[in-house]
Amino acid sequence: MRKILTKKTSFIISLILVFQLTSAFSCNSSGSKVRQLAKVNDDLGQGLLSTAEILRDSKATGVLSQDDIDFLKPILKTIGETNLSVITIGKSLNSLEDIPIGKQEQILQAISFASDQLTLLNNEGALRIKNQEKRLLFNAIVLAMQTSVTSVIRILNLGVKK
C-alpha cells in the first residue's frame, strides 16, 4: 500500500507541476498585458472548474468529508467571485497602462483578499486535515490556486509599473 501511496504522491506532484507550467507559460507568452491577464483569468477559470469537479467527485467517493468541503467552499467561492470581478474590469480596459487609479485599487484589493484567503487555506487548512491523502489533495488544490493568483498579481504589477 505504501508503494501505491508513493505513486499517488508522485502523481499529485506531477499534476501541480503541469498546472504551474501552464500558468507560467501564459505569463511568458507574447501579447498585450490585457491579453495576458485574460489568459490568466482563463487559466484560473479552468483550474477552478477542474478543482470543483475534483471536489465533487472526492465528496462522492468519501476522499473528502462534508466538514472538509464546508471549510473549502467559502474560500473557493471567494476565489471564483474575485476572478469574475477581475474579468469584468479587464473587459472594460484597452490597456493595463490606462487603468484609472480607482480601478487599480479595486483590482489589487480584490486580488490581495483572494491571496489572503489562500494563505489562510495554506496555514490553517494543512493543520485541520489530519489524513495524509486528504492533505495532499488539499495542498495540490491550494498550490494550483496560489499559482494563478500570483500570476495575476505579477501581470498587474507589470501593467501598473510600465
Next chain:
Amino acid sequence: MNPADFEKLLKLLALIQQGLVAVNEILVNKASQGGMDEKALSDRAEEHTKEALDIINAL
C-alpha cells in the same frame, strides 16, 4: 490482494483518472488560447468560473 486493498486501489485509480481528466482539460484549454482574442478568452474564463461556482455552491 485482500478485498480492502483492492477497494483502496480502485479508489486510487478513480482519483488518478480524475487527475488525468483535469490535466487534459487544462492542457486543451491552454492549447486553444493561441487562436482566441482577449474577448473570447475573457468570455470563456467567465463561463468556466460561473460553472465552477455553480458546482461549488451545490457541494
